[in-house]
Amino acid sequence: MPRGTSTNVRWIAATLTASAVLVSATTFAGRADAASRPRCANVKGRRLVSNRAIKVVEHGDESKGFVDVCVPPNGRVRLAGSAYDATIQRLYSIKVIAVAGTWVALDLTSVVDFHGSEEMDEVFDAKSGSSYGFFDAAIPEGQGFEGIAPTAVLGSVVLNRFGQLASALIEEGKCRIVGIEPTGKRRVLDSAPEAQIPPSSLKLQGHTVQWVDAGSTRSATL
Numbered sequence: 001m002p003r004g005t006s007t008n009v010r011w012i013a014a015t016l017t018a019s020a021v022l023v024s025a026t027t028f029a030g031r032a033d034a035a036s037r038p039r040c041a042n043v044k045g046r047r048l049v050s051n052r053a054i055k056v057v058e059h060g061d062e063s064k065g066f067v068d069v070c071v072p073p074n075g076r077v078r079l080a081g082s083a084y085d086a087t088i089q090r091l092y093s094i095k096v097i098a099v100a101g102t103w104v105a106l107d108l109t110s111v112v113d114f115h116g117s118e119e120m121d122e123v124f125d126a127k128s129g130s131s132y133g134f135f136d137a138a139i140p141e142g143q144g145f146e147g148i149a150p151t152a153v154l155g156s157v158v159l160n161r162f163g164q165l166a167s168a169l170i171e172e173g174k175c176r177i178v179g180i181e182p183t184g185k186r187r188v189l190d191s192a193p194e195a196q197i198p199p200s201s202l203k204l205q206g207h208t209v210q211w212v213d214a215g216s217t218r219s220a221t222l
Contacts, residue, residue, distance in 0.1 A: 038077055039075075039077075040071060040072050040074055040075045040077060041072060041073045043055065043070060044057070044059065045058050045059035045068065046058045048094070048095075048096045051072075052072060053072075053102050054071060054072075054102050054103075054104060054126045055069065056104055056126075060082075060090075061090070062088045062090040063084060063086075063090075064082060064083070064084045064092070065083050065084075065092050065094050066079060066081075066082045067081050067094050067106060069126040070126055071102055071126050075126065075127070076129075078126060080106060080122075080124040080126075081094070081108050081120075083110045083120075084110045084111070085111040086110075086111055086112055086113055087111055087114060089111075091111045092108075092109060092110050093107070093108075094106065095107040097121070097154075097157050098157050098165070099159065100159045100160050100161045101160075101161030101162075102127040102128075102161075103124070103125050103126075103162075104123070104124055104159075105121065105122070105123050105134075105159050106121065106122055106123075106124065107121050108120045108122070115140065116138060116140050117138075117139040118136070118138055118139065119135070119136060119137045119138075120133065120135075120136050121133065121134055121136065121154065123159065123163060123165055123180075125163055125182075130163065130182060132180070132182065132183070133184070134157075134165055134167065134180050134186075135154055137151065137152050137153070138151075151171065152169060152170065152171040153169075153170045154167055154168070155167075155168035155169065155170045155199025155200075155202075156168040156200060156202040158202055158203060158209070160206065160207065160222075162207070163182035164179070164180065164182065164207065165179075165180045166178065166180070166222070167180070167202075168197065170199065173194055174192065175192060175194045175196070175199060176190070177190040177191070177209070177211050177220075179222045189209060189220045190218060190220075192214065196214050197212065197213050198212055207221050207222045208222075209221075209222060
C-alpha cells in the first residue's frame with residue numbers, strides 16, 4: 001500500500017461514519033418533531049365545530065385567541081386565524097359564521113383599544129390550508145362614539161364545499177350581493193336599496209346563488 005494511503009482510508013471512513021450519524025440524528029429529529037405535533041383527534045381547546053369533515057377549535061388567553069382547524073381523525077392541525085384584545089380583558093371574539101365540507105368562514109373581532117374594535121372575516125380550508133379574506137370593518141366604541149355605526153355590515157353569508165362564498169353586504173343604505181371565489185376574486189351580483197333585498201333571502205345550493213330583490217327571486221352561478 002503506498003505511503004499515506006492508510007491515513008486517507010481512515011479519514012474517509014471517519015467522514016462516512018460522521019455523515020451517517022448526522023443523517024440518523026436529522027431523521028430522528030424529524031420523526032420526533034412529527035410525533036410531537038397533535039393529531040386532529042387530540043387537538044385541545046373549545047370546540048366550535050366538530051363533524052366528520054372538519055374540526056374547529058379555539059384556544060388562547062386574556063390578550064389573544066387562536067383558532068385551529070383540521071380534518072378528522074388524523075389530519076394536519078392548521079392555524080386558521082387569531083384575534084386579540086389590547087386591553088387584556090379577553091373581549092376579542094372568534095366565531096364560525098358558515099361551514100361546508102372542509103371549508104369554514106370565520107369572524108375574527110379584535111379589541112384595538114378602549115375606543116374601538118376591528119372585524120376581520122376570512123374563509124379557510126382545513127384540508128389544503130388555502131384561505132382568503134372577504135370582509136373587514138372598524139367598529140367605533142366608547143365615549144364620544146355613541147350612535148356611530150360601522151360603515152359596512154354583513155347581513156348574511158353562505159358557503160359551499162368548493163370554498164365559494166356569497167354575502168349580503170349592507171353599506172350606505174344599500175344591500176349588495178357579492179360572490180367570492182376561493183382565489184379571492186369577487187363579483188357584485190346585485191345591488192339595491194336595503195329594504196329591497198332581504199339579507200335572510202340569500203341561499204347557496206351547489207354553485208347557484210339565490211336571493212330576493214323587490215319580491216322577485218333572482219339567481220347567479222358562481
